[in-house]
Amino acid sequence: MKKIVIVVAILLISSLILGGCAGPPEEPGVPRVPTMERPSEVNLGVVTCMTGGAAIQGQQMALGAQIAVDYINANGGIKNYDGAKLKLFVGDNQSLPDPGATETERLITQEEVVVIMGTNMHSAPTMVQCQKYKTPFLGTCMGAQIDKNFDWVFRDFLSIEGADDLVFGFVEYCTEKFGEGPKSFGVLNNDGDWGLNTRSIMRNTVPGHGYEFVYDDIFPFGGVTDFSSYLIKIKAAKPDFFEISMCSPDHTYFTQQLFDMKIDFPYGLLSLGCACEMEDYYATVTPEMVEYMFVHEDCNIWIKHEPYYDYLNDLVEAELGVPLDAYMLSGYSGVWDVKDALERTPYHHTIGVFRSSLRDALIETDISEENCPDRITLPNGATFCPALVRGIERVKFVHGSEPGSKYWTNPYNHGQISQRINDERIPVYPRFLHPEGKPDIVWPIPSWSER
Amino acid sequence: MAEQVTAALVAGILLGCLYAVVAMGLSLIFGIIRVINFAHGSMFMLFLYLGFFLWHLFGIDPYLSIIIIVPVAFAFGYGVQYVLVRPMFLREKAYVLEPLGVLLLLAGLELVITNGVLLGFGGASRGIVGSSISGVIHWGFIIVSRPRLIVALVGIGLSFGLHWLMNRTELGNRIRAVGQNREASAICGINVHRIYAITFGLGCAVSAFGGCAMLPFYTLVPGVGMGLAIKAFIIVVLGGLGSVRGALLGGIIIGVVEAVGGQFVPGTMAVIISLVIFLIVILAKPKGLMGLIEV
Numbered sequence: 001m002k003k004i005v006i007v008v009a010i011l012l013i014s015s016l017i018l019g020g021c022a023g024p025p026e027e028p029g030v031p032r033v034p035t036m037e038r039p040s041e042v043n044l045g046v047v048t049c050m051t052g053g054a055a056i057q058g059q060q061m062a063l064g065a066q067i068a069v070d071y072i073n074a075n076g077g078i079k080n081y082d083g084a085k086l087k088l089f090v091g092d093n094q095s096l097p098d099p100g101a102t103e104t105e106r107l108i109t110q111e112e113v114v115v116i117m118g119t120n121m122h123s124a125p126t127m128v129q130c131q132k133y134k135t136p137f138l139g140t141c142m143g144a145q146i147d148k149n150f151d152w153v154f155r156d157f158l159s160i161e162g163a164d165d166l167v168f169g170f171v172e173y174c175t176e177k178f179g180e181g182p183k184s185f186g187v188l189n190n191d192g193d194w195g196l197n198t199r200s201i202m203r204n205t206v207p208g209h210g211y212e213f214v215y216d217d218i219f220p221f222g223g224v225t226d227f228s229s230y231l232i233k234i235k236a237a238k239p240d241f242f243e244i245s246m247c248s249p250d251h252t253y254f255t256q257q258l259f260d261m262k263i264d265f266p267y268g269l270l271s272l273g274c275a276c277e278m279e280d281y282y283a284t285v286t287p288e289m290v291e292y293m294f295v296h297e298d299c300n301i302w303i304k305h306e307p308y309y310d311y312l313n314d315l316v317e318a319e320l321g322v323p324l325d326a327y328m329l330s331g332y333s334g335v336w337d338v339k340d341a342l343e344r345t346p347y348h349h350t351i352g353v354f355r356s357s358l359r360d361a362l363i364e365t366d367i368s369e370e371n372c373p374d375r376i377t378l379p380n381g382a383t384f385c386p387a388l389v390r391g392i393e394r395v396k397f398v399h400g401s402e403p404g405s406k407y408w409t410n411p412y413n414h415g416q417i418s419q420r421i422n423d424e425r426i427p428v429y430p431r432f433l434h435p436e437g438k439p440d441i442v443w444p445i446p447s448w449s450e451r
Numbered sequence: 452m453a454e455q456v457t458a459a460l461v462a463g464i465l466l467g468c469l470y471a472v473v474a475m476g477l478s479l480i481f482g483i484i485r486v487i488n489f490a491h492g493s494m495f496m497l498f499l500y501l502g503f504f505l506w507h508l509f510g511i512d513p514y515l516s517i518i519i520i521v522p523v524a525f526a527f528g529y530g531v532q533y534v535l536v537r538p539m540f541l542r543e544k545a546y547v548l549e550p551l552g553v554l555l556l557l558a559g560l561e562l563v564i565t566n567g568v569l570l571g572f573g574g575a576s577r578g579i580v581g582s583s584i585s586g587v588i589h590w591g592f593i594i595v596s597r598p599r600l601i602v603a604l605v606g607i608g609l610s611f612g613l614h615w616l617m618n619r620t621e622l623g624n625r626i627r628a629v630g631q632n633r634e635a636s637a638i639c640g641i642n643v644h645r646i647y648a649i650t651f652g653l654g655c656a657v658s659a660f661g662g663c664a665m666l667p668f669y670t671l672v673p674g675v676g677m678g679l680a681i682k683a684f685i686i687v688v689l690g691g692l693g694s695v696r697g698a699l700l701g702g703i704i705i706g707v708v709e710a711v712g713g714q715f716v717p718g719t720m721a722v723i724i725s726l727v728i729f730l731i732v733i734l735a736k737p738k739g740l741m742g743l744i745e746v
Contacts, residue, residue: 051566052674055574095674191719219718223678225469225669226599228462229710230718236455248576249670256668260587261594275576284578284670322575 038081038347044069044338045089045113046331047104047126052095054247056280057120057327059320061141062090064331065117067315068386071376072339080343086335089113093122095222097193101125108133112351114342114358117334118142120327121247124193127153134352136359140334141298141327144193145200151406154362154397156337157330158415163296164201167270168209170294170417170429171241174267174443182267186215186239188230188246188254195221195245198272202243214239219250227254231261241267251275252284259289262448269445270294270417277301277326287423292445294428295418299326300391301425302435307382308389329390336374336387337395341365343373363408367395391416391433454592459710461593467699467706468603472661474683474690474698475609476654481684482693483630483650486536489557491658492680493564494531496673498524498659500568502666503577512583513666514601520659528655532648535560540644561677569673582667598667605664606699609657613695626650630693689729691739700740704728 046065049058069086077083089111091103100119104126107113115136119126123142130137131150139155146153158166175181185206189195199218206213215237217230224230227250234242242265246254251271258269269292275281276295303309303324312332313324341361348354367373372385387395390413397408417429419441427433428441477491488494502520505511511519539552588595617623628636629646637643662669669675686705690697705725712721732740 051569051574055569055673056576057574059574217713217717220722222674223722224718225679226462226466226710228466228596229459229713229721232455232458232462233714249578249672249675252576252578252670253668257596260596278576280575280577284576284580286580320573322573 039084041085041087042078042081042342043087043089043111043113044335045091045104045107045111045116046334047091047093047100047107047116047118048331049095049119049121050090050092052093054095054121056248056278056322057141057274058092058095060316060322060325060327061118061120061331062088063316063319064328064333065090065335066331067312067328068332068335068339072335078339078342080345081347086339088335091118093119093126095121097122097125101129104129105133108135114351114355115338117331117338120330122193135355136362138334138337138362140330140337145197146400146405146407146409148400148402148405148407151408152359153407155400155407155409156334156395156397156413157410158298158413159400159409163198163272163415164205166414166417166429167243167296168205171267172209173429173431174441177441178443180444182211182240184212184214184238184240186213186234186237186242186265188215188217188219188234188242188244190221190245190247190250191218192221194274198243198245211241215242222247222250224250225253227257228261230254231257231263235261235263239265241265241270243270243272245272245274247274248278248281248284249275251281255285255289259286259448264445264447266444266447268292268294268443270296272296273298273326273415279323279325288451290420291423291451292442293420295420295425297326297416297418297425297427298390299329300416300427300433301418302427302433303329303389303391305435306384306389307378307380308376308384311378312389326390333387333389337362337365337367339374340367340387340395363397365395365397368393455714456711458593459714460707461595463707463710464703465595465599465603465706466710467703468606469599469665469702470679470682470686470706471699471702472602472606472609472664473658473679474686474702475606475613475661475695476656476658477680477683478654478687478690478693478695478698479613479650479657480654481687482691483626484532484536484647485630486553486557487684488651488654489554489680490531490561490564491654491683492676492678493561493568494524494527494655494676495658495662495679496568496671496676497527497564498655498662499666499669499671499675500572500577502663503579503671506579506582506666507577513579513663514583516666517660517663520663521656524659525652525656527652529648529652531560531655532651533644536651537644537647540647565673565677572673574673577671578669579666584667596668598664602661602664605661606702609660610695610699613657617695622649627693685726685729688739689732691741694739694741697739697741 046062048061049055069088073085077085089107091107093100100122116130117138120141124144131152137153141157187202189199273296316324316328345358345361367387375383376386377383392413394412399405400407400409416427416433418425419428421439426438480488502513502516505516584597586597625641625646629643633643686701690701708725709721712724
């Protein structure tokens, strides 16, 4: 008994002595940055389509991210880590689902990236890997539905649920303004995650809004060279309003053959973006083929009038020979979102702890024109907030709208609807985006024979 | 509904002819040399890009560009067989009908061509707008695109032309002889590797011919050939190895099933139905519909 008392006493005294050697308790709210352990480099990952059918979009996304990284590195790096540089690793999902999973795993386990950004296509496998390895995934361009338990996933991109709110809001606005509107809807979606997710939501929501659902089909993504059989079926269904989700080259074939067959949608054709957000698509069709087409744009198409347009456009054209578009901006602004979070993230040499702290910082993100720590000054003296270049008002994450959702989404990233009028894409909805002096919504749409 | 199905039937025949145009070149190579040309899709894409740039840079109409591209494609195919594939055959010490190395070599060539084009020209979509023939023909409720009708006619013409070449000419006899028995042909004095090179070149030239006809409405991206090549493999096996008329028949069957089936089920399901029909035909007739060689 005496021995036990002595041992316990020694343990107690030892713990008191060791406890006294510890530093002062941390002040709440002050980041704990170990002074001796600051990184010289922080690895970031982008998983996107560098090859395959969606390569043009993916390459722009990766380029946008690299432009942002280069700028940050040339202007002092991450100040929170005494100017540590960012290093970008790009994973190629080859525009296919499976390679995305292995590439994401490679970046996380071998390159030790602290965050994965992406993906312009097939984001589901990347999300699964990020959740598995507890690495933040910042989706700046993604169409897949997010598992509501994926608490490492952040979406700074318009949600499909939000997109449909925008579509129905637009249709109802036009119906009220012009006194007439569609009674029936038709949809044709691709069989990728974006298309299937859109289809599922439309099937659930169209009847709920009081419209008859007269056509609903899916096509093999990137695998159709002739839409005749689909168009024959669409013609027979006679939808008043038609929605499609297509990339190139599918969209071009559909547009050309729709024009050939002169099928009228009295209240319009709405494309959910992808191909028709890119200039190369418009080079493969004639202006009359796309006149009056509505497009759900991912970002602000009036960017040409923004002060930073020339600065960013010159960088993209020099590298890829194509004009600036939404995909480049999604990669670019994503890096600035991460940079903002890193400046608030305490470094830890254990990668898992570091990733967890970065996730916490992303949750606290709140960037707006009024609260933008990283502004870029242009040669003409104008400044802009690089995290907001896509025309969104704010970057702030909240849980998804589905009950019990644990993933994070930016509700301020809503996109916009444009209409092609006189060979120009003009933002028409939300209404505050419509530029003064430009033609307004054409509704109903003139039939092909009247044009 | 009858009108809808009839219109879909016509659309399916046109689509099937388009598939057949891509499949015919593959059928020749597959059936005679007994090599699965994994690079067929990327080679097809390469010829399309060549046609596009002839139009883009020099204003040459895609239909006219046939006289430039077809000889180039023949020379390209001849070169690939003679320079890359032939050494793989010669390396085999024992008699090997289909050297595995050739499959890997051609799969590698596919990657090189596709990614080379991606690197060289970028991933942007390209297409010819405003070729010499455009518009549609109305036959009552049936609407047919003129450029697509031309592709169908080219497909039918090529199948008859190649059938004549293979069955009515000395060269065709030699090609068929080599396809049936390589060693026996060599004993009879036929230069097997020259015939292989000619066949490979012919396969590429046929694809290029069809590709030029497709250019007025076709959209180019570096990966455009792969999807068509996969479909072409199915059609070649369905129609019968080495049979160009089989390729046409196989293409039309697949096209019609996809188009007509698509009127009753979702588009992706119609594609599955066409594959089920393919499996049934192969189980019942392993040589394919018109083939000489068992799969």
